[in-house]
Every structure is written in structure tokens, then in C-alpha cells.
Amino acid sequence: MNVRDSEAVEALLVAAGHEKVANEAEAELVIVNSCTVRDMAERKAVGKCGNLIAAKEGRGKARRPANAAVKIVGLMGCAVKRMGAEVFKHLPNLDFAVGPRRFGAIPRLVERCLAGEKGILELPDDDEVPTGMEAHGVTSFQSYVTVLLGCDNRCSYCIVPDVRGHEYSRPAREVVAEVRALAARGVKEVCLLGQSVLRYGVRNPAWLPDDLPSLGGYTEAFPRLLEALSAIEGLERIRFTSAHPKGCTDELVRAYAEFPKVCRHLHLPVQSGSDRVLKEMGRRYTRAEYLAAVAKLRAFDPEFAVTTDVIVGYPGETEADFEATRSLMEEAGFDNAFVFKYSPRPGTRSAALPDDVPTAEKERRDQVLLADQQVRGQARNARLVGTVREVLVEGPSLRNAARWSGRDGGNRIVVFEPKVPLVVGTSVMVRIAEAHPQILIGEIVV
Ligand code: 5AD
Numbered sequence: 001m002n003v004r005d006s007e008a009v010e011a012l013l014v015a016a017g018h019e020k021v022a023n024e025a026e027a028e029l030v031i032v033n034s035c036t037v038r039d040m041a042e043r044k045a046v047g048k049c050g051n052l053i054a055a056k057e058g059r060g061k062a063r064r065p066a067n068a069a070v071k072i073v074g075l076m077g078c079a080v081k082r083m084g085a086e087v088f089k090h091l092p093n094l095d096f097a098v099g100p101r102r103f104g105a106i107p108r109l110v111e112r113c114l115a116g117e118k119g120i121l122e123l124p125d126d127d128e129v130p131t132g133m134e135a136h137g138v139t140s141f142q143s144y145v146t147v148l149l150g151c152d153n154r155c156s157y158c159i160v161p162d163v164r165g166h167e168y169s170r171p172a173r174e175v176v177a178e179v180r181a182l183a184a185r186g187v188k189e190v191c192l193l194g195q196s197v198l199r200y201g202v203r204n205p206a207w208l209p210d211d212l213p214s215l216g217g218y219t220e221a222f223p224r225l226l227e228a229l230s231a232i233e234g235l236e237r238i239r240f241t242s243a244h245p246k247g248c249t250d251e252l253v254r255a256y257a258e259f260p261k262v263c264r265h266l267h268l269p270v271q272s273g274s275d276r277v278l279k280e281m282g283r284r285y286t287r288a289e290y291l292a293a294v295a296k297l298r299a300f301d302p303e304f305a306v307t308t309d310v311i312v313g314y315p316g317e318t319e320a321d322f323e324a325t326r327s328l329m330e331e332a333g334f335d336n337a338f339v340f341k342y343s344p345r346p347g348t349r350s351a352a353l354p355d356d357v358p359t360a361e362k363e364r365r366d367q368v369l370l371a372d373q374q375v376r377g378q379a380r381n382a383r384l385v386g387t388v389r390e391v392l393v394e395g396p397s398l399r400n401a402a403r404w405s406g407r408d409g410g411n412r413i414v415v416f417e418p419k420v421p422l423v424v425g426t427s428v429m430v431r432i433a434e435a436h437p438q439i440l441i442g443e444i445v446v
């Protein structure tokens with residue numbers, strides 16, 4: 001979501017007459033987009049901003065030459081909303097700070113800074129409808145599209161609802177127009193974004209216009225949106241993230257089965273496998289309900305890719321709770337998993353509980369789950385050896401430029417030798433020869 005917001009800001013600044021430079025060292029204006037979901041994320045963003053301010057003022061040592069050009073430093077995003085005016089205590093000479101739903105104001109703030117102002121703070125309110133969200137700059141063949149802002153779930157550990165505000169679905173007409181324009185510019189793949197994206201249109205059903213009728217008889221907003229986007233010419237793939245199991249309805253499953261452009265991958269954060277912990281977290285599903293959602297997706301396609309987020313070391317998480325998470329991950333057969341060590345966030349319900357799992361124990365649980373996932377990822381990928389997969393070409397592989405890579409519909413990274421001339425953003429068929437925990441290796445089938 002932050003990557004998308006940053007892109008929109010870049011496009012807005014370019015439209016306002018600013019010029020993008022190739023690297024940070026040449027930039028006169030630098031804006032740091034911050035995250036506050038965990039303490040470490042916030043520290044990184046604030047630390048980076050501090051270094052830039054020091055460079056601007058000619059303080060600091062080795063870093064100064066690296067940012068020699070910088071004249072204006074701004075901070076945007078969730079950490080700004082969390083800190084409010086306190087942000088200037090941590091960063092006294094910051095030029096401007098702007099919260100997540102107000103980034104459309106940035107070009108105007110930059111003008112004010114150029115006119116000599118500093119220390120400007122802009123905080124959105126929780127229901128603010130942002131401007132500039134639809135701005136896209138020079139795009140590649142893949143693009144993010146924000147469809148749902150904020151979150152009203154209020155999981156006990158999560159600061160997102162406090163900083164990103166209330167849930168708000170963008171009108172379907174706007175989303176469809178945006179994706180159409182992207183497809184006309186050569187975008188092949190869109191990823192629809194929302195904290196709980198399957199709740200699209202639930203709170204604002206009126207946004208679904210009557211001129212977007214459902215030929216397939218879909219009644220739920222999100223499947224209807226998928227249906228409308230599927231009809232867009234030139235667009236090849238539709239992804240979305242993140243999901244909550246309550247959104248895995250029969251209509252969603254039917255949409256996956258019916259629309260070939262909708263990729264068979266879902267990022268479905270589980271957070272814990274212990275019913276006791278899930279209840280404490282306020283996740284509103286049980287282990288069995290979660291597993292039933294996964295089973296439903298895999299029932300119509302056994303290769304359906306499911307990925308997840310897990311938190312280890314939640315307050316009061318016992319060894320038995322942790323083992324329940326471990327066994328859930330095995331039962332769900334995740335294709336990939338992101339593991340996070342619990343970090344208390346100010347103002348959240350769980351921040352009132354003692355953060356009682358020692359850091360070393362959180363670390364151990366993290367490592368155990370990651371090691372399990374390596375073995376599981378390898379086994380899941382091994383089942384795909386011999387299959388031919390449609391891969392959207394992304395470019396030379398990061399590790400070995402002699403090879404190219406792309407992704408299959410399940411978001412799996414596929415690496416292959418460029419035997420034929422390849423164009424980024426086109427599809428090739430690849431027969432899988434080798435499976436690794438995180439990647440598949442194969443050969444182009446002509
Ligand atoms: N501590 C650790 N991890 C967290 N997440 C959200 N809040 C916290 C927290 N306080 C994780 C969740 C979420 C992911 C984006 O970040 O797993 O799915």
C-alpha cells in the first residue's frame with residue numbers, strides 16, 4: 001500500500017512540474033514514506049528522515065556526500081498520523097509531515113516549503129476521502145490499484161485502523177475507469193489493494209453503479225468488480241490483497257473459477273493457529289473456519305496458492321499456542337508465509353497486556369516457523385515439477401542476470417533461460433524442471 005501511495009505522489013509531483021532523478025544523491029526533494037505497523041518499521045523511517053535532515057544541514061559524517069543535493073525533506077504515511085505533532089520532537093527541522101489519507105496535498109506543501117515555510121503538519125481525519133489516489137506515472141506492465149482504504153476490523157494488536165482511518169471503498173466506476181486507462185497504456189497485470197480487500201463495497205454498497213450489471217448473476221460487490229475488470233481488453237491478470245477468511249464466499253470461489261484473468265492466489269493472513277489467541281486478537285474466526293476457507297479454495301483447484309502472515313510471541317502465547325500455529329501452517333499447506341515478531345503498538349488493545357514472551361523466544365519461534373516453511377515450500381513446489389505454467393516475464397533474474405524470471409498465476413517466481421528473445425510483460429509457457437522452497441526453475445516451451 002505504501003509503494004502504491006509513493007507512486008501516486010511521484011506522479012502528482014511530476015504533473016506539478018518536478019523532475020524525477022535517477023538516484024537519491026541527486027534529489028533536492030526527498031520524501032520518506034513511513035510505516036508504523038511494527039516499532040522497527042517506524043524507527044527505520046524516522047531514522048532515515050533524520051539522516052536526510054542532517055545531510056541537508058551539513059551535519060553528519062559519511063552520509064553527507066550521499067545526499068549532497070537535498071534541500072527539502074518530507075515525511076509521509078502512517079508514522080506521521082501516529083505521532084501527530086510529536087513528529088517534530090523527533091525531527092525538529094523536518095520541512096513537512098503528512099498523514100496517509102492526505103498525500104494529495106504534497107505538491108502544494110512543496111510549493112509552500114519552496115516559499116520558505118517549514119514544519120508543516122497535515123493530518124487527515126478518519127473518514128477523509130483522499131485526492132490523487134488515481135495518479136499513475138510511467139508504469140511498467142504491472143500496477144497497483146487501491147480499491148479499499150482503511151480498516152474497521154480492530155484486531156487487538158493492530159495500529160492500522162488508527163492511522164489509515166475508517167474503511168472506505170472507492171466507487172466501482174472510478175476503479176474500472178482507472179484500470180481501463182492503465183490497460184490502454186499497456187498494463188497487463190493489476191493488483192487491487194485493501195487492508196481487507198474482500199470487504200470491498202460492503203460498507204458502501206451504493207457505490208456499485210447500476211450501469212455495471214452482473215452478467216454472471218453476482219450479488220456481492222467484490223465478485224462484481226472482478227467481473228467488470230475481467231472484461232477489460234488488454235488486461236491479462238487480476239490479483240488482490242489482503243484477505244480475511246470471512247470474505248471467502250461461494251461467489252468469490254465462483255469468480256475465481258469463472259474468470260481466467262483472476263489469478264489463483266490469495267494472501268490470507270491467519271496470525272495464529274490457536275483458537276484462544278485468535279479470540280484474544282479479535283480475529284473473528286476459529287482455526288476450523290480458517291482451514292475451511294483454505295479447503296474451499298483448494299477444492300476447485302488443488303494448485304491454488306495460499307500465502308499468509310503469522311505473528312509469534314503475542315502476549316500470553318504459550319508453547320501449546322505456538323505449536324497450534326505450527327500445526328495449522330502444516331494443515332493449511334501454505335505456499336509462502338511471512339512471520340512477524342509481536343511488537344506492541346501504542347493505543348492498541350493488546351498494548352495494555354504485558355509483552356511477556358521474551359525476545360529470544362520470539363526469535364526462536366520465528367526461526368522454527370521459517371524452517372518449517374522452507375521444507376513445506378519445497379514440497380509444495382515439487383508437486384509442480386513437470387507441469388507447464390504460464391509466466392508473465394518480469395526481466396533478468398536478480399541473482400543471475402543470465403537467467404530471466406517471471407511469475408505464474410499463483411505468484412510463484414519462475415526462473416528460466418532466455419532461449420528466445422523475450423519482452424518484459426509478455427507471457428511465456430515454461431515447463432518446470434526443478435523445485436526450490438521459494439522458486440521454480442524451468443525451460444521455455446515454444
Ligand atoms: N506486531 C507484529 N506484527 C504485526 N502485524 C500487524 N500488527 C503487528 C504487530 N503489532 C503483522 C500482521 C499483519 C502484517 C501486515 O503485519 O501479521 O498481517
Ligand code: SF4
Pocket residue numbers: 151152153154155158159160161195196
Ligand atoms: Fe489490522 Fe486486523 Fe485491519 Fe488487518 S484486518 S489491518 S490486522 S485491524
